[in-house]
Amino acid sequence: MTERALRLGTRRSKLAMAQSGQVAEAVRQVTGRPVELVEITTYGDTSREHLAQIGGTGVFVAALRDALLRDEVDFAVHSLKDLPTTQPDELVLAAVPRREDPRDVLIARDGLTFAGLPDGARVGTGSPRRMAQLNAYARSHGMTIQTVPIRGNIDTRIGYVHKGELDAVVLAAAGLSRIGRTDEVTDFLSVDTVLPAPGQGALAIECAAHNASLAAALAELDDPFTRAAVTAERSLLAALEAGCSAPVGALADLLADGQIVKEMRLRGVVGTTDGSTLVQLSTTGPVPETETQAMALGRELAVEMLAKGAAGLMGERAL
Ligand SMILES: NCc1[nH]cc(CCC(=O)O)c1CC(=O)O
Numbered sequence: 001m002t003e004r005a006l007r008l009g010t011r012r013s014k015l016a017m018a019q020s021g022q023v024a025e026a027v028r029q030v031t032g033r034p035v036e037l038v039e040i041t042t043y044g045d046t047s048r049e050h051l052a053q054i055g056g057t058g059v060f061v062a063a064l065r066d067a068l069l070r071d072e073v074d075f076a077v078h079s080l081k082d083l084p085t086t087q088p089d090e091l092v093l094a095a096v097p098r099r100e101d102p103r104d105v106l107i108a109r110d111g112l113t114f115a116g117l118p119d120g121a122r123v124g125t126g127s128p129r130r131m132a133q134l135n136a137y138a139r140s141h142g143m144t145i146q147t148v149p150i151r152g153n154i155d156t157r158i159g160y161v162h163k164g165e166l167d168a169v170v171l172a173a174a175g176l177s178r179i180g181r182t183d184e185v186t187d188f189l190s191v192d193t194v195l196p197a198p199g200q201g202a203l204a205i206e207c208a209a210h211n212a213s214l215a216a217a218l219a220e221l222d223d224p225f226t227r228a229a230v231t232a233e234r235s236l237l238a239a240l241e242a243g244c245s246a247p248v249g250a251l252a253d254l255l256a257d258g259q260i261v262k263e264m265r266l267r268g269v270v271g272t273t274d275g276s277t278l279v280q281l282s283t284t285g286p287v288p289e290t291e292t293q294a295m296a297l298g299r300e301l302a303v304e305m306l307a308k309g310a311a312g313l314m315g316e317r318a319l
Contacts, residue, residue, distance in 0.1 A: 005034040009073030012039050018178040023077045030220040075207040080199035085238035094218035095205040096227040100174040102201035104194045106187040108168035113187040124150040124169040128247035128273045133194045135275025174201035195249030195269045198233035228288045232266050235298025270310045279308045
């Protein structure tokens with residue numbers, strides 16, 4: 001008996017096609033069913049307005065979710081860091097596969113590292129989180145850099161450096177790796193310098209909540225540690241009442257003693273985009289075994305960060 005192909009809704013960008021293609025292959029293997037890619041054009045792909053003005057990267061997610069809700073596709077793959085922290089009741093995060101390198105990287109002219117950038121270097125990034133942390137590092141190391149807001153897909157961003165319009169751009173390692181362009185990287189930024197976005201480097205596989213058999217099949221691709229980590233990171237973001245374009249970084253990892261995993265550590269940062277103030281804190285707790293426990297870790301850190309004035313650093317919001 002041949003079952004009908006599973007329809008995977010995807011954006012048409014090179015990154016989306018790469019990550020959907022990789023997940024499609026994994027889904028074929030665990031379900032034994034064919035998977036076909038269904039291209040969805042989103043408002044964010046066609047609009048020339050700045051992403052921040054049209055509501056951040058959530059616009060990319062919204063169109064894929066609409067296609068799921070209308071049953072035009074069976075499942076979708078998102079970059080987890082682009083997902084809003086609120087989950088619609090009709091949809092489930094069926095799987096969060098094992099996360100790739102969560103770090104941000106620098107792509108600079110002449111093979112330059114971040115610490116090696118000359119004074120006045122023009123560094124492209126539209127991310128308030130990256131701006132805040134890069135500017136904070138520069139200030140504390142006696143450097144002066146100029147952050148320049150940019151947008152566009154990964155190739156466009158790298159192009160600013162190749163064409164000599166910018167000295168460097170900052171991107172996520174995971175995206176470059178998925179489209180096979182890691183060779184462009186001139187500096188992998190330590191997470192001690194730039195804490196990544198909550199969920200960075202992880203994918204989210206989403207399907208309709210009523211499709212329980214598909215959700216169960218997709219769940220085979222879930223990595224419990226990645227899920228616990230990104231759940232804690234996103235719970236921190238939600239408890240700070242911040243969105244995906246807020247100057248908030250978060251990263252959860254496991255602390256091990258030799259081979260034995262002891263605890264989960266969650267680090268968080270929030271700052272002003274000029275880097276003059278950063279609130280940076282970390283907490284540790286038992287490795288979460290449930291979603292509730294992972295969320296509690298994130299909320300706990302948020303409470304501490306708010307007590308240190310985090311809310312006042314997040315701009316845009318009414319206080
Ligand atoms: N904001 C855009 C975006 N959303 C997801 C990725 C790729 C990295 C990931 O999946 O975390 C990127 C590009 C980037 O930040 O360089």
